[in-house]
């Protein structure tokens with residue numbers, strides 16, 4: 001149960017004054033969340049310093065001033081397009097309030113002749129006089145301390161002005177509760193951090209440039225809170241994982257030698273190193289929890305199979321789980337011949353196996369007759385019972401979460417877990433998604449790969465591109481054509497893909513296929529298989545679908561609106577070609593004109609095929625916030641932590657989390673209880689279920 005102190009922060013934003021049905025949606029989108037706390041984490045990016053209160057004579061052009069004035073005269077515009085000027089004065093001189101739009105009646109009511117007001121804005125020089133365009137207007141009896149302030153400026157969206165946002169935020173700030181201190185007191189003291197509630201209030205009070213920086217103490221405190229909650233949650237999962245004793249599986253030297261004899265290639269240095277790292281984990285009596293990171297095509301499968309052999313030689317079962325049916329089947333196609341050559345019994349189970357067939361498969365898994373089980377998340381299901389599962393390999397490509405990863409491993413005693421991912425994550429961010437899992441990296445491609453010829457092409461040249469593609473199709477080449485995902489609108493994305501489909505169909509007839517996220521899994525797989533069997537020449541796809549099939553004959557990748565994709569995503573898509581021995585191409589179509597960063601981003605794709613380099617660049621050019629753009633990345637989204645600037649804190653948070661659990665594994669001390677509040681605050685409470693006293 002969520003601690004009651006947090007209730008006000010979890011209320012919907014529509015409970016705040018000034019939020020109605022009309023702006024609720026806008027607001028939720030703006031702050032990326034439905035609750036009051038999300039509003040608090042929406043930090044200012046700039047400020048207007050209204051503190052200067054000169055007399056009119058001293059008001060300096062180009063600076064913001066807050067001036068008490070008396071309204072003297074209304075000068076209505078004499079011709080269309082001219083501004084409405086209102087002449088104001090104090091004892092030192094005159095200044096005009098100028099309005100280029102707005103109803104004259106309304107303006108006159110705001111500034112009636114003979115009355116006093118405060119006006120605030122940037123002083124401008126106009127001919128021989130001074131003026132302020134569209135000043136903020138406040139009653140003269142208002143407390144000057146509330147007017148002449150540093151006004152924070154927030155990132156906004158159409159329909160929500162800074163004034164409206166600040167008013168709503170004011171309501172949210174009033175709800176900020178005092179929460180127990182979850183940070184180590186000496187650490188807080190050393191860093192001179194305020195308490196949480198003060199930090200939240202302070203980040204919205206801007207005094208100077210410095211308070212906007214990511215290094216401002218209040219911001220650092222909030223960022224660290226969030227990073228600690230992330231690391232603590234992962235550490236809890238890991239703790240519960242490691243609590244079960246592992247088993248020791250010796251290296252299957254004999255089976256390995258036999259398999260190497262039938263392999264048509266030699267292992268790369270990176271593969272050999274990774275296998276050795278895995279071997280060390282498997283031999284030890286600790287449970288393995290290792291991440292194998294490697295680009296698409298870097299050869300993860302054989303590494304996985306080599307570790308599977310350790311399990312099999314020890315007489316226990318191994319499971320290999322893929323995120324989709326089609327990928328499970330492809331694993332089977334690759335792996336089956338190897339296992340067959342060694343006389344190892346294997347089955348493949350997916351959600352699509354039903355009835356008698358399924359029962360037979362379950363029986364083989366339960367009896368232990370199946371030594372290796374390949375499948376989809378169907379393997380999680382309760383009905384699946386392994387005779388003795390010793391190793392779980394999860395080829396996840398980020399579709400499985402931390403909690404799911406562990407579910408498969410719960411199907412045996414002390415199961416070793418190897419997670420494989422093809423999404424290159426910058427080193428600095430691996431921690432956020434995987435905690436301190438051990439990591440092996442395949443940073444070396446198998447030899448003989450031809451580089452992919454990557455070109456940037458403006459959409460203006462689409463006809464020429466299609467022309468040359470048609471010649472390729474005649475030669476038997478196959479093409480992937482990716483239509484962009486329009487953010488938040490699958491419908492629009494789909495329409496774009498369908499439109500492209502129809503257009504290309506007119507040229508190439510039934511050689512064109514279409515897959516998209518709205519299709520049923522069976523329909524999707526059908527199109528994919530037809531593409532794999534070369535019945536289709538051009539496969540049009542929205543990115544929501546899995547383009548993870550291995551089709552070596554597909555050597556051309558076309559990506560429309562490449563400028564809308566994250567680099568890592570482009571990299572993954574491009575990895576679908578260049579799998580055979582033929583020369584491959586990747587055409588990045590963009591809609592000009594591109595911004596400087598836009599150009600730089602896309603040219604990174606031309607400069608390198610190294611996923612790790614690309615991921616680092618992506619982080620640098622876009623910031624972690626929109627790295628990969630989608631949840632597909634598997635990276636948690638942070639509210640206040642900015643991973644580009646707070647990288648060092650991440651490391652500290654990791655060590656902190658480790659230490660916390662060493663001293664207080666059940667989070668039952670005073671600080672432990674406060675840390676539970678922190679986990680709830682950032683909605684990482686699922687990890688609390690790993691504690692005995694939930």
Ligand code: ADP
Nearest residue numbers: 265266267268295296297298299300301302446
């Ligand atoms: P990943 O799963 O990392 O994307 P795969 O394991 O599917 O990559 O390997 C991609 C291709 O490279 C496969 O055809 C595989 O047989 C081949 N391959 C793997 N390792 C080597 C190697 N050391 N030398 C040559 N080819 C290799």
Ligand code: MG
Nearest residue numbers: 297300301395
């Ligand atoms: Mg693979």
